[in-house]
Amino acid sequence: MSNRIVVVYKSSTGFTKRYAEMLAEKIDCTLAVYKNATPEMLSQFDIVVFGTRAHAGRIDGLKTMKEIFHKSMARKFVLFVTGATPNEAEETIDGFWRQNFTADELAEIPHFYLQSGLCYEKMSFPDRLMMKAAAAMIKRKKSKSPEEREFEQAISSSYDISSEIYLKPLTASLANMEGNP
Ligand SMILES: Cc1cc2nc3c(=O)[nH]c(=O)nc-3n(C[C@H](O)[C@H](O)[C@H](O)COP(=O)(O)O)c2cc1C
Incomplete structure (x- = not known):
């Protein structure tokens, strides 16, 4: 099981790194930084979880990470994005996903928003x-x-509205994937 999931994170001010580390405490996975991600490295895993930040309405590093994933043998791509937008701003967050994903990607890629803050x-x-x-x-x-x-x-x-409780939907989804190889 231990080689099934890799969590690759890209973090500038530390929020995404912290969420990735909290995730690694909850699930059996390997942690890796974005700059070390290669198709060869990802091919050692079934599931690639990419954690990154929202940046001026875009998902930082998503395009490159998707390219690396598609060149790898990994089976499933999962995304979490941290941002300063509070969870209650549902319309903003829905719009953010629609702006960054095609309709097919929206259906195919499990994606999770994690509120964080600003530093x-x-x-x-x-x-x-x-x-x-x-x-x-x-x-x-x-x-x-x-x-x-x-x-x-x-x-x-600066403010910090992050909490490990927001990881629950992501950990539940990963547990479900683990149970259904
Ligand atoms: C220039 C800039 C643009 C940002 N744009 C957004 C945004 O569009 N939506 C959002 O929710 N948060 C936005 N944020 C907040 C970051 O996404 C948030 O602080 C994130 O958790 C940073 O992750 P990191 O600490 O891992 O680098 C922005 C922050 C900066 C500095």
Whole structure:
């Protein structure tokens, strides 16, 4: 069983890494970092779980990771994405999946959203600039919707709304796959 699942993560400020490590405490799997992922490496496993972040509405590294997966012998691709959007913003999260997946991918690739937060202390310089630009743009707006006010408040400083409880649907799905080889 132990060689069936590899969890490959791509993390910039640590949230995705932490979720990947929490996942590895709950299921029998091997952890690997994104930059070490090759078709040969993934071929040692049946199931590839890719963990990454939402980044300006996109899924960071997804295109490359899908290419590596398709060149490998691994059987199943599973995705989890961490983001600052709270779980309650269901419409935003649904739109995010629709924007990043084709209809076929939406049906084929099990995908999970894990709320995380923002960490300005560990953010790269370009990312900090992007956040600053977003904050300036919203500040300039004269009339703001309640959602825009909430967003403005949310991005004003670092916060952490991650929790291992959000891993439950993902661990349940993986347990189901393990039971149905
Ligand atoms: C420039 C930038 C853009 C971001 N875009 C989004 C986004 O579109 N949706 C979202 O929910 N979170 C967004 N976030 C928040 C990150 O997805 C979140 O902090 C993530 O957990 C970071 O993962 P990491 O710590 O593993 O790098 C963004 C963060 C930065 C710095």
